[in-house]
Amino acid sequence: MSNTSNTANDEVFRIWPGTAALASRELVRFFRQRTRVIGAIGQPFIFWVLFGAGLRGSFQSPDWAAKLQQPLTYQEYFFPGIAVLIVMFTAIFSTISIIEDRREGFLQGVLAAPVPRSVIVLGKVLGGTILAVIQAGLFLCIGPLLSYVGLSPGLQIHVDAVQAICAAIFLTLIAIELTALGFLIAWPMSSTQGFHAIMSIFLMPMWLLSGSFFPGDGSNWLAWIIKLNPLTYGVAGLRRLLYSGELPVTDTLPSMAVCLTVSAVFAAVCFGICTWLVSRPTANNVA
Amino acid sequence: MPDFILQANGVSHQYGQTQALSDVSLQIRAGCLFGLLGPNGSGKTTLFRLLATLLPLQTGTVSIAGFDLKNQSSQIRRQLGVTFQSPALDNRLTVQENLRCHGRIYGIASGPLKSRIDDLLNQFAIADRRHSIAGELSGGLRRRVELAKGLLHHPTLLLLDEPSTGLDPAARRQFWDAIHDQQHREGTTVVVTTHLMEEAECCEQLLLLDKGKVVCEGSPQELQASLNGDRLTIRLRRTSELRTRLESFLNAESRPVGDRLCFRVNNASGDLQRTMAEFGDEVVSAEVARPTLEDVFLEKTGRVLSDDHEAKS
Numbered sequence: 001m002s003n004t005s006n007t008a009n010d011e012v013f014r015i016w017p018g019t020a021a022l023a024s025r026e027l028v029r030f031f032r033q034r035t036r037v038i039g040a041i042g043q044p045f046i047f048w049v050l051f052g053a054g055l056r057g058s059f060q061s062p063d064w065a066a067k068l069q070q071p072l073t074y075q076e077y078f079f080p081g082i083a084v085l086i087v088m089f090t091a092i093f094s095t096i097s098i099i100e101d102r103r104e105g106f107l108q109g110v111l112a113a114p115v116p117r118s119v120i121v122l123g124k125v126l127g128g129t130i131l132a133v134i135q136a137g138l139f140l141c142i143g144p145l146l147s148y149v150g151l152s153p154g155l156q157i158h159v160d161a162v163q164a165i166c167a168a169i170f171l172t173l174i175a176i177e178l179t180a181l182g183f184l185i186a187w188p189m190s191s192t193q194g195f196h197a198i199m200s201i202f203l204m205p206m207w208l209l210s211g212s213f214f215p216g217d218g219s220n221w222l223a224w225i226i227k228l229n230p231l232t233y234g235v236a237g238l239r240r241l242l243y244s245g246e247l248p249v250t251d252t253l254p255s256m257a258v259c260l261t262v263s264a265v266f267a268a269v270c271f272g273i274c275t276w277l278v279s280r281p282t283a284n285n286v287a
Numbered sequence: 288m289p290d291f292i293l294q295a296n297g298v299s300h301q302y303g304q305t306q307a308l309s310d311v312s313l314q315i316r317a318g319c320l321f322g323l324l325g326p327n328g329s330g331k332t333t334l335f336r337l338l339a340t341l342l343p344l345q346t347g348t349v350s351i352a353g354f355d356l357k358n359q360s361s362q363i364r365r366q367l368g369v370t371f372q373s374p375a376l377d378n379r380l381t382v383q384e385n386l387r388c389h390g391r392i393y394g395i396a397s398g399p400l401k402s403r404i405d406d407l408l409n410q411f412a413i414a415d416r417r418h419s420i421a422g423e424l425s426g427g428l429r430r431r432v433e434l435a436k437g438l439l440h441h442p443t444l445l446l447l448d449e450p451s452t453g454l455d456p457a458a459r460r461q462f463w464d465a466i467h468d469q470q471h472r473e474g475t476t477v478v479v480t481t482h483l484m485e486e487a488e489c490c491e492q493l494l495l496l497d498k499g500k501v502v503c504e505g506s507p508q509e510l511q512a513s514l515n516g517d518r519l520t521i522r523l524r525r526t527s528e529l530r531t532r533l534e535s536f537l538n539a540e541s542r543p544v545g546d547r548l549c550f551r552v553n554n555a556s557g558d559l560q561r562t563m564a565e566f567g568d569e570v571v572s573a574e575v576a577r578p579t580l581e582d583v584f585l586e587k588t589g590r591v592l593s594d595d596h597e598a599k600s
Binding site: 014017018020021022024025028029032033101104105106107108109110111112113114115116119280 | 339
């Protein structure tokens with residue numbers, strides 16, 4: 001950053017209004033596009049019900065589920081993973097708009113404004129995070145109710161107030177992590193097609209291989225990939241917060257402390273890279 | 288000593304192997320309406336982006352309002368109002384939401400921002416469109432919203448990139464009225480890039496750019512006066528057949544403009560009389576005029592400024 005002569009106080013004063021303005025713009029845009037609301041929450045919901053019903057018979061419960069009071073159904077297993085998928089879709093939809101913002105010219109107007117470059121990242125990440133937490137939270141509240149209409153088995157999920165707050169906070173952390181990741185992928189892209197390609201070959205596999213869709217206990221190499229995937233720690237942390245009772249620490253289910261640390265570090269790294277990318281004035285910044 | 292708000296020395300810029308600007312220097316007086324005139328690809332948009340702090344300064348020095356572009360871009364951004372060629376509005380937000388979002392980014396507190404937005408909407412006669420979605424406005428209206436957006440924070444220097452691209456003549460006139468009004472009202476310095484003659488003639492000072500180099504500078508009147516002689520434009524019945532004969536008769540080279548031939552001559556009225564006497568029946572129309580900025584550009588570079596007046600860069 002070139003502007004080091006400003007006082008820290010002045011910086012804080014300038015960071016908040018700009019961040020709030022950009023974040024609220026994200027919210028207004030989102031609620032004006034009804035199809036986005038349906039896309040981000042509808043598809044994961046359908047996945048959950050369909051895969052839950054279809055894979056029910058062939059699902060092999062992971063080692064850590066042995067101590068649960070009842071055997072783990074696939075739909076229960078899949079539940080935290082779907083919440084994370086909603087967060088990921090929301091993050092993708094929010095950050096793909098960076099490419100549109102650049103093409104439509106909005107972005108260069110912001111880049112020419114006297115705000116610290118981190119505001120441009122913060123505004124987007126904050127907006128995307130709020131949307132992701134609202135939608136994933138909605139799913140976590142509504143999902144268990146589906147058992148009353150026969151679309152899901154009864155879940156062994158008994159969430160008290162403290163657990164709900166912890167889950168919301170951890171969901172926020174995952175949302176920051178994924179929105180920042182989406183941001184740094186979208187920033188150098190010149191077309192939305194490019195982003196879709198990255199989504200199919202990188203982001204979706206990242207979610208599939210995070211212990212959200214299958215435990216991956218059986219295969220050695222798969223277990224390694226899952227272990228190296230930062231998102232594994234997001235899914236596992238959420239799983240620990242949602243299920244009732246203590247779950248043991250296994251190869252594919254890290255401890256809560258590890259989950260928190262890895263998620264926080266990964267979010268911070270992504271955010272740092274984003275700010276660095278934005279603060280470089282390049283020919284790419286202008287349409 | 289005149290008060291310069293912008294001074295640039297030896298500015299060069301490269302995109303990869305392409306030299307977009309080479310050794311450009313300019314000075315702009317405070318309160319001036321300054322034009323950067325050049326054909327597409329002349330480097331004027333690159334210069335605009337450098338001044339708007341969107342591109343890194345590679346070579347040379349630029350100071351704006353006493354701040355150094357390289358090290359104090361943040362302070363410079365505070366002084367700048369920027370209006371882009373394609374309006375930088377969020378098409379899904381209303382006019383008011385766009386202005387409010389932008390004002391908050393510029394750190395204007397909500398009370399003063401509200402009254403400032405009211406003032407500007409009235410100044411640009413768009414108050415009735417306050418709640419319209421920006422994407423549904425006509426090009427002219429969007430351009431005016433964009434201008435209002437650029438002026439929210441009372442910039443000392445307003446940068447406009449090809450401001451009347453895509454505007455019809457009426458909208459163009461309204462837009463320029465608004466700019467002149469702003470310049471007189473608040474003493475704002477205005478820098479505008481353009482490839483259009485009509486826009487360049489509105490400016491007080493001009494810098495002509497071609498292939499990234501400064502061709503010449505001065506007021507439109509000075510530049511036009513720098514050319515000797517007049518411009519004689521003749522339309523003939525059989526232009527292609529008679530062109531060479533007419534050229535040797537007048538002892539001057541011609542330039543075709545549409546179906547007419549354009550000559551730069553020292554004694555236009557005398558030449559016109561001689562032509563009428565010699566070619567009489569063949570002449571459909573003839574016109575004598577002072578050289579235009581187009582002629583200035585042609586004289587200095589050997590190239591025409593713009594073939595297509597509506598071409599986008």
